[in-house]
Amino acid sequence: MKDRFNSIKEHFEREAVLFDQNFVRFAPHYKEAIEALVLALPFARGKKISVADLGCGTGNITRAVLEKYPHARVTCVDLSQQMIAMSKAKLKAYKNVEFCVADLRDFKFNRYDAVVSSLVMHHLEPADKKVFYRKIYNSLKKGGVFYNSDIIIGSSRHLQDISMEDWLKFLRKGCSSAEIRRTLKNHKREDRPANLMNELELFRAAGFRNIDVVCKWYYFSVYGGVK
């Protein structure tokens, strides 16, 4: 079987150009989640902070960060060259952004005030997250934060069923049957979403404090903590 990360990379290389156009039809609350994630950053508006955007995609999260913190120095990391190319084009007005095509699992972290990530962590193997979240924690300055927006599975069969039903209801509004079939197939093959309580426990084990859930809408949530 093909390595799961090769398949993830190929998927996003293929879909990068149409990502912005399509993704809002596939991910409920996408824009609200980005807004919530940026609002959660506790630094004064305009402060010159350093930020890493893990799995930056086409740069939507970094752009939202830069709207609040135009002087921020941001490192955008993504597995997909095409995604990074889209980010570069979107963020070309900003001189303080660096781009890195890399697998997060091998990425050499610098020091940051904030690490942000949207709809990426569910690609990691659950067993790798303990070490990975600790790595993020170690990369933060004291008072630094990690906020993550992600897919989250329900704590019980019933809650997972209603979460999935809510997502399907959203998909049916904007996608064709073929697109829904493809999305669910990719989801099954590529994604390893976690339970929110487990995620918060991993944050605690990594050392984070003030751990909190900023928002949760059925299958999607924004949560994080402070060093």
Ligand SMILES: C[S@@+](CC[C@H](N)C(=O)[O-])C[C@H]1O[C@@H](n2cnc3c(N)ncnc32)[C@H](O)[C@@H]1O
């Ligand atoms: C669903 S997209 C989200 C993009 C962006 N964060 C957003 O919310 O608009 C997931 C992104 O994560 C990237 N990705 C997945 N696994 C990765 C890994 N191991 N290392 C780096 N990037 C990864 C993909 O290439 C893709 O750009």
